[in-house]
Amino acid sequence: MISDNTKDITDDIIHRTTLAWLQERGVELADVAVLVHYLQHSYYPDITLDECQKHVEHVLTKREVQNAILTGIQLDKLAERNQIEEPLVSMLCQDDSLYGIDEVMATSILNLYGSIGMTNYGYIDRVKPHILGRLNNHENGQVHTFLDDMVGALASAAAARLSHNRKQTKDHQRQEMVIPRQDPRNHPPV
Amino acid sequence: MISDNTKDITDDIIHRTTLAWLQERGVELADVAVLVHYLQHSYYPDITLDECQKHVEHVLTKREVQNAILTGIQLDKLAERNQIEEPLVSMLCQDDSLYGIDEVMATSILNLYGSIGMTNYGYIDRVKPHILGRLNNHENGQVHTFLDDMVGALASAAAARLSHNRKQTKDHQRQEMVIPRQDPRNHPPV
C-alpha cells in the first residue's frame, strides 16, 4: 500500500492525461498524423496515415513532450477562464507576436529528435495547414496560443522520427545485400 | 485616444510588472547582483556589486526575459492557490526531477546572451548559493519551482553580459595604444 499520495503520479497517469487533454481541446491524433503526412509525403511518397500516426503516438510517450503539452494546455485554459493576471492574460489572449514562450516550449519537444524537426516546425507554423489553421482562428472565445505550437511541434517531431527510421531501414536493406551478418545492436530505434 | 483597450499593453507596463512581481515574490535585484558577483569575481577581482546590478537591470529590459519571468511566476502562484489541475499541480509542487519546463524557460533567458551563460546557470542551479538556496527551501507552502530557475538564469545572463562588456573594454584600451582612430560602430554594446 502506498500511503504518501504525493508520489502516486506515475508515468502512466501523465501519459493518459496528455492524451485526454489533447482530445478535450479538439485535437485527435489523426489530425496530427495528417500534418506529418503533409510534411513528409514528398520525400516518402509511400507513407500512410497509419505510419504517421504510429510515430505521433511514440513521440507522445516521451516525458518532456507530456510536460510541454500539459503546461501549454493548462495555460490556455487558465487564460480562457481569466485566471491569469495582467498583462500576461492579454498577451496570451492576443497571441502577442513578441510573446514567444509558446515557441520556447515547442522547442523542448522538437529538440528531442534533433535539429531536423525545427525547420518543419517553422514551415507549418507559418503556412498553418489543416488543424493548425483551425486552432489559429481562436473561435468562440477559445484560447489556443500554446496548443497550436504544441501540435505543430508534435507533428514535426514525429516527422523527424519517421525520417530517422526510414534511413535506418534503408541502411539495413543495403547492408543485407552486401554484408551477410551484422550486429543488430548497432541499429537501435531512434 | 485609444479605444481598443486590449492593445494598451506597452513594453513599459510589461517591464514594470516584471520588476514588481520579482519583488513581491521576495527577490530583490541586489540578491541577483550577489549571484553575478559570486559567478564572476574570480575572473574579474575588481567587479563591484553596483556593476553587477547594472547588468541585471539591463537584462531585465529584454522582452523575452520579461515573458519568461512573468509566465514562470504566474505558474508558481497558480500552483500555490491550487488552480492548476492534476497531475501538473503535483509535479510543480514537488519540483519533480523529470519536470523540466522550468529549465526550458530558463534557457530562453540564457540564450539571449549566447551559450556562455549556460554553464554558469548549470553550476549555480546545482550549488544553490545565496538566494537560490532560500528559494529552493519552499518554506511556508510557497512554490518557487519556476522562480529559482528564472533567478539563476537572470544572474547567469547578467554574468555573460558582463564578460562580453569587459572583453570589449579591454579591446578598446589595447587598440587605443596601437591604432589612433577607429570607427565606434564596430563596438556596439552587447
Next chain:
Amino acid sequence: MISDNTKDITDDIIHRTTLAWLQERGVELADVAVLVHYLQHSYYPDITLDECQKHVEHVLTKREVQNAILTGIQLDKLAERNQIEEPLVSMLCQDDSLYGIDEVMATSILNLYGSIGMTNYGYIDRVKPHILGRLNNHENGQVHTFLDDMVGALASAAAARLSHNRKQTKDHQRQEMVIPRQDPRNHPPV
C-alpha cells in the same frame, strides 16, 4: 606594445573577418536584406531595403553570430578542399538530411533575438527564396552546407530585431499621445 601575439584578436578583427568571409563566399549584405524584406513586408508594408540592411548589419556585430558564421564557412571551405575526413566529408558534401549541426549552429544565431526568429528561419529554409535557392544549388563543386543556414538565420534574426524595434516605436508614439513625459531608459534597443 603587445608582445603576446596570441592575444591580438580583437572584436574588431573578428567582425571584419566575418564580413569579408561572407563576401568571399558570394553573400552580399544586400542579399540578406532582401530576405528580411521577404519575411516582413506583409506585416510592415512600409519597410525599405535600407531599414532591413541596417538590422542585418547590427546582428553581424554580435560575437555569437560571428562565431557561428566563421566556423560554418570554415567547415564549408575545408570540405571543398577535401581536408575533412570520412565519413564527415561525405555527410557535409551531400548535405545529408540527418546531419543537423548546420541547423544547430543556426539556432545559436536565432536564439539571440528570442524564439520569434525560429519560425521565420524554418519557413525560408524550406521555401529557399532568393539567395538561399542559389546557395542550395551547390554549383561548381562548391559546398554551402553551413552557409545557407547561416544566411537564413542571419535574415531571420534581423527580421526578429526589426519586429522588436517596430513594436517599441509604436509604443512610444502611443504613449506620447497619452503620457507627456517618460523615462527613455525603459525602452532600450533590442
Next chain:
Amino acid sequence: MISDNTKDITDDIIHRTTLAWLQERGVELADVAVLVHYLQHSYYPDITLDECQKHVEHVLTKREVQNAILTGIQLDKLAERNQIEEPLVSMLCQDDSLYGIDEVMATSILNLYGSIGMTNYGYIDRVKPHILGRLNNHENGQVHTFLDDMVGALASAAAARLSHNRKQTKDHQRQEMVIPRQDPRNHPPV
C-alpha cells in the same frame, strides 16, 4: 551492387567512427561512465559503473550525438594541424571564453534527453572532475576545445537517461503492487 559510392555511408559506419575517434583522442567509455557515476551516485547510491557505461553506450547510438562528436573532434584536429584560418584558429587554440560554438554543439547532445541534462553539464563543465580536468589541460600542444564539451555533454545526457529509466522502473514496481495487469506499450524506454 552499389555503384554510387557517395551513398555508402551507413549509420553503422558513422557509429563505429565515432567510437574510434573518441578512443584515438584519449577518451575511453569507462572514463565517461565515471563522470555519470560522479553526477548520479548521490541520488542513486546503488548505481554501478557498468550501469553508467550502458547508458553512455546507448547515447552514442544516436545520430545527432555522433554528428556533434565527429564535427567537434574534426575541428580540434584541424586546429592542431594549423589547417584552420585566423582569427578562428587562435580562438580555438586559446579556448576563447567568448567562443561558444563548443557549448552550442554540446547542447545538441543534451537536448535529446530533455532539459534535465543541462544543469549537470553546466556543473561538471565548471568543476572539471576526472577526465574533464585532464582534457582541459591541453597538454603537448593538443587542442581539446570541442572534445571536453562533447564528453561533458555525453556524460550528462547519459545521466539524464539513467534518471528517466530509474523513475520508470520505480513506477513499474509500484504499479505491480497495486494494479495486476497493464499495457507495457505505455512505458517505452527513453
